Amino acid sequence: MERKVVGVLLCYSSLFLCASASIRFSNVFGSNMVLQREPQKAVVWGYSSPHDEVTVTCGNFRDSVMADNQGEFSIALPATHPGGPYTIVAESKNGGDKAMLENVLFGDVFLCGGQSNMQFTVDSAFNASMEIAAANKYSDIRVMTVGEGTQSATPLSELGSIAQNWSVASEAAIGHGNWSYFSAVCWFFGRDLYDTYHIPIGLISDNWGGTPVQSWSGPDALAKCNQTLREATEIVEVPGAEISLGRNSNLWNAMIVPFLNMRLIGAIWYQGEANVGMGPQHGETYYACQFSAMIQDWREKFNLENMYFGFVQLAPWKSSGSTLVAELRTGQEAALKLPIVGMATAVDHGDLTSPFGSVHPRAKQPVGLRLSATARALLYKEKLVYQGPMISNAHANGNQVVVNFDPSTLGSGLEMKPAACPQGLPPQYCMEFELQTSDQKWHAAQGTIQGNTVVVSMSENVTCVASAAVSVITVRYGYADWPLCTIFNKEGYPAIPFSYSIHG
Structure with a gap:
């Protein structure tokens, strides 16, 4: 775009x-x-x-x-x-x-980076007219949008283009038009922080559609994952995805380096679509390494060891009908091992009928609010639930699997909500629970909440008797382009998709 x-x-x-x-x-x-x-x-x-x-x-x-x-x-x-x-x-x-x-x-300054789902503007989101009109009430929020005018093979001292000079939040500054300015996720994130703490907020929208993580990673970050500085021509376009541009570090050099001496308090990130389907070396394992390396390198180069970093886990998306998007989501989660890193999942906010394509869902308000919740908890040290249930372990019990969750993500407890594959979307794109047996076959399954656990059983139309020869070895939940999100905590956060090996 x-x-x-x-x-x-x-x-x-x-x-x-x-x-x-x-x-x-x-x-x-x-x-x-x-x-x-x-x-x-x-x-x-x-x-x-x-x-x-x-x-x-x-x-x-x-x-x-x-x-x-x-x-x-x-x-x-x-x-x-x-x-x-x-x-x-x-x-x-x-x-x-x-x-x-x-x-x-003077207040708190955040950089909002990534590809087109971060670029996606308030004007294109749900309830756009109401949201844009409300911007006039937020004169203590200031916004800037970097232009897509520059890529560079070497670090630049200044920005090559600016789409929006620093501006006081207003209807004109927030609702300039589709794919222009201002970033919806960035705005809803910053607005909620202002509503919570009533201190000035500075938001820098610094993103470019269709770009892979390599473009935003400096040479030092790339070297940590054995990524050579070559043209990223190995990218395979996945149907519905964006086409990548440029070379490794080209946007780091042009759109991040000029800000490195600026003091800020954190960054939020919505990217990953352009890394889906890039080949085996660029799937879950590669992204897990490169994304974490990028975060660590940003912190080092900004000279902010405790820099807050929040990111969005990819939303449902009609991609390839495979597990490629699910693998990328798992690769994103690896960054949670780093301190002061928060994840706002979008797996329950698919938008098959989006006029901008299913890869660009219009429900950006909940994404921004979830990002804000991670900042409130991790950066501002507010005590609140900010994450959905995340698997801690699972064990087989005959044909069933008992899934346990990290207690810190349970909130007030588990609850189940109905979910269905959107009309017109082939069933292979959607998935709730699955069990894999030792004969390597996958079987549809159902989950039932029992206290703070979920018991996963084979669906009624599947006959599988546990024996020494055939046993359950893997449990998956929402591991598809389009997760069917049925498990939530009572605070409204969906359980995070997973694939967990019972043995080995």
Whole structure:
């Protein structure tokens, strides 16, 4: 999907001074933005003439710094309480010129990355008109959208294109149009945080449809998973998926590196579709390695060891009728082994009739709220249930399997809800429970809640007698393109799909 670019590296109203001026801030900054609040010290930087003495003021703060050989200057501001507005001025001693950032707030800043489901705009989501009109009430949320104007084989110091300069949240800033701005998942995530804590929120929408995790991973992250820096031509397009573009690290270089000196508190991520069907070496095992490596590398390069990172587990999607999407979802879950990483699953929000294709469901509100819940629990340390039931172990009992769940994900207890394959979707795309026997055959099964466990039994139309020769070896739940989600905790979070080996 293409996004209209409304700015390039020239002269954006308050973002830059005109080209003839001798001093300006980097184009990742702009009037109406949010800078990271205490305890971090926000950093601002820009460009003047080489060795120029630059004086920066913000409120009662005033300090000077010398620009380097290339004319770049950088200065850390004092740790600042949430609020504002502030005017930040950078003044050149050599030229006497000034650059200004006006109406700046201090609060919490998040980067929202990934591919088209993160790019998917509020204008395209369910209840769009109501949601866009409500944006006028949120003037303390500030938004920016990076343009799709640049890929680069080498790291860039500034953004190559900007679709939306830093803006005060409003109908115009949030509802600009389909695939333009603003990101629905990013908006609903940030809005819920603001409603909860009432501190300014800065949201950077930084995404590109159809892109694999390799594009967003730097060379150091790629090296951890034995991924060489070659053109990603091995990608196999899955029906309904997006076509990947570019080379490994091309978007890391162009769309992440320019932000690395900026202080922020976390990131959210919706990506994975472009890595489905990339071949055996790029399935569950590869994504499990590369996605986790990317998160760790981002934290290292942003110099934020405890950077919050939330991601979306892929929604139902008419892909190939195989287990490829399910395997990718499992690969995503590996990131949960890292600290302060939260997963918002979308497996119960399929949208077969979406005008944007089933890969682009319109129910973005619940996804944003679930991401916000992970941040509230992991970042802000609020005590709340934020995850659906996750399998801890399972054991066979004759023809049945007893599934136990991680107690921390049970919430107030388990409950069952009905689910059915959408009309018109072939049955092989949908799945609830399955049992595999030692003769390698898969059998449809049914689950029954018994206390805090689920007992899985063969369906009535299947005859399978447990014996020394034939026994149950694997239990699966929702392990398909289109999971049939029937198990939830009472807080409304669906059980996470799984494939669990009983033996070996």
